[in-house]
Amino acid sequence: MIGTIYTETVVYLAPDAFANDVPYQVAIVTLPDGTRITGRVIGERAAIDDRVEQVELRDGVPYFQRVK
């Protein structure tokens, strides 16, 4: 599924549950039907308007990667 980055950030200060992942990117992605979802971006850092595809779903959290 391909979506577009609506907004994003890189987190440097996280609670214990995510401490090992720091720094990590979180993004709100606009999906083809117009709705939005919050997920993680793995691999290359994504910017607003980049197209991303969902590569994984871990415990209900979508993980996205930039599409070239």
Add this chain to the structure above:
Amino acid sequence: MRPVAIAAAGKTPFGAFPDRNLRSLAVEAGEKCLKNGHVSPSQVEAFYLGNFAGPSFVGQNHLAPYVSTALGIRDVPATRFEAACASGGSAFFHAFLAVASGVYDCVLVAGVEKMTSQPTARVTEILAGAGDCSGEIKAGSTFPSLFAMIARRHMYQFGTTREHLAAVAVKNHANGALNPDAHMRKVITMEQALAARPVAEPLHLYDCSLISDGAAAVLLMPADRARDFTSKPVRILGVAQASDFVALDQKQDITTFPAVRRAAQKAYEMAGVGPQDIQFAELHDCFTIAEIVALEDLGFVERGAGGPYEASGATARTGEKPINASGGLKSKGHPVGATGVAQLCDLVAQIRCEAGDMQLKRNSLGLAQNLGGSGASCVVSILGNV
């Protein structure tokens, strides 16, 4: 609805107080307030307490009677209100409704939070509870990261820069240096703000408000009765509360807060004034971007113009529209449940000409904006000279 006034106010300093527990902070603020109004606890007809996460921070539930009885307030309704960082404002709004509608003639409102007995990582976790825990928080969002995403989008849509954000921080820290009750009284430079370590990009250390302990209280009475207790009653001209989605990903446009716009519109209507009439304001700068967006949502400037307006100096204490002359949450600190009530104490001090080094010349009509979470709750209050 009859006219209502703030007859008295009182608060604690804000900071990290390892030797103070939650109840002692709330009692200090409450006692100062009652003393300020020459009112005895037995005259209080209801108690409204704003507190975000006492159960998580200190393990105590049932906080309103826990505090009211310690103040010597017995038998009357005592209730805790929670609306994330707008908990204090929400307690005030509901207390106002009860007095305005004629149910009570004397109501005490307090706000309190004790945050510093938990380590930062745990505080971050508790604060994240103001977000959508089933979605954005599970995905790894922290509270600062939600506002970071708002900032990122605001920069994309309007060209807002990190320098605009830093201008807010520099101004509020400069103002806070004049505030004896502020958590942080250190002045910072633009260079320091820009060079500070990142928390969640583009927000860096000085873009984020502090983790603090503190409490504040105000006493509400019908306006004519207030004159029997104080020579300086402060009229509540307008107050409104509004709500919106908790999750950022459910909102159409995250660069504006519908709850702020709606609460502002209703408060302006009740007061019969417009944004151009407001002489000074205490706004909810939990993060620097929040003050910029608030300027826009309150109608002080056009959409997207908040950053340049801050950079122009217009919002400085010497500017045309002083914002956060108290130092704002940035410098005062942000004991979450106390903040909304403390903003009102700051407005009252200005209007009564009791603000000391922070005193503004144009002090007749002030506005307080108290925001909950990343915009799901907002209370806007307009106070003025009778």
